[in-house]
Amino acid sequence: MTTHMKYALYPGCLMPTEQYAYELSLRESLPVLQVQLVDVPEFSCCGEPMKSVNQLLSLYLAARNIALAEQQQLDLYAPCAMCHLALSECKHILDHNTAMRERINTLLSAENLTYTGSQQVVHTIDLLYDHIGIEKIKQQVKHPLKGWKLAVHYGCHAIRPKEIGRPDDSEHPLKIEAILRALGAEPVEDYPEKLDCCGAPLLANLPESALTKTGQKLQAIQHHGIQGLVDVCPWCHKMFDARQTKAGETIAAKLDVPVFYLTQLLGLAFGLPAEKLGLHLNQSPVEKLTVEGGA
Numbered sequence: 001m002t003t004h005m006k007y008a009l010y011p012g013c014l015m016p017t018e019q020y021a022y023e024l025s026l027r028e029s030l031p032v033l034q035v036q037l038v039d040v041p042e043f044s045c046c047g048e049p050m051k052s053v054n055q056l057l058s059l060y061l062a063a064r065n066i067a068l069a070e071q072q073q074l075d076l077y078a079p080c081a082m083c084h085l086a087l088s089e090c091k092h093i094l095d096h097n098t099a100m101r102e103r104i105n106t107l108l109s110a111e112n113l114t115y116t117g118s119q120q121v122v123h124t125i126d127l128l129y130d131h132i133g134i135e136k137i138k139q140q141v142k143h144p145l146k147g148w149k150l151a152v153h154y155g156c157h158a159i160r161p162k163e164i165g166r167p168d169d170s171e172h173p174l175k176i177e178a179i180l181r182a183l184g185a186e187p188v189e190d191y192p193e194k195l196d197c198c199g200a201p202l203l204a205n206l207p208e209s210a211l212t213k214t215g216q217k218l219q220a221i222q223h224h225g226i227q228g229l230v231d232v233c234p235w236c237h238k239m240f241d242a243r244q245t246k247a248g249e250t251i252a253a254k255l256d257v258p259v260f261y262l263t264q265l266l267g268l269a270f271g272l273p274a275e276k277l278g279l280h281l282n283q284s285p286v287e288k289l290t291v292e293g294g295a
Helices: 020-033 055-071 081-096 098-111 124-132 134-139 175-182 207-223 234-242 244-250 262-269
Strands: 005-009 035-039 075-077 149-153 186-188 228-231 259-261
Touching: 005 124, 020 035, 020 124, 020 234, 020 259, 020 262, 055 075, 055 081, 055 098, 081 098, 081 234, 124 134, 124 175, 124 262, 134 175, 149 175, 175 186, 175 262, 207 234, 207 244, 228 234, 228 262, 234 244, 234 259, 259 262
Parallel strands: 005 035, 005 075, 149 186, 149 228, 228 259
Antiparallel strands: none
16 A cells, blocks of 8 residues: 555545535545545536436547646545446446447547546545554544434445446445444444435425435434434435524424534544534534534
């Protein structure tokens, strides 16, 4: 394992326009682990919103972003699970379909870009667990999250479809739990609702159904006596954190679950100031753990 790692940061659309806490926390916590994030101004949409309308356009947009990272000989770090899926799916298709790869490269040539398939696309989960490693994370812990009983929400896009390769197992993902244990927390490895969807894909067309799914999962976590929820996707976080009050109203329940980005917990355990990790931007009651837990 190299001492110093460098990645092209692909921010996507939601993180830099709404879910600022994710970006703040990863930009603060990852350098502690000797990770350098490189900004690429030319990045554009990942292509996911176009998938059901125009697959060629979706592939072109994703391939363009990967090619920009390849141009700098950097792996592409996509913290958003939806973006990561779009980029990974594109890579899978182009690495196995020579005709489509040639077609996409013909389009990319207008910008003197070429997709080669030489670099990896990584998410927060595999960046921390597989690239950096648990032992290196443990070495940086200054304030263990002792006594924090936490549930993990992986989200649909981070673990499915398994056929194209995802950051963790689609049926029994456990990498985030291992990371949380390294931070001193007490993750709940299995609870019945662990793989349930956050509801975000339904939000535009069926908002009540979306918020019902959000609320039911949060209500179940409360029922199980779990103190907080950890996620790694800005869309999931948007539902569980920012929409928590509305989700409670939708299912007629009082919801009071602290919701954190994994990278925020990294920073807390590393002894970084809460404000630099964007904790003040979380709309769920994170102070229940950060104050009472002493972080």
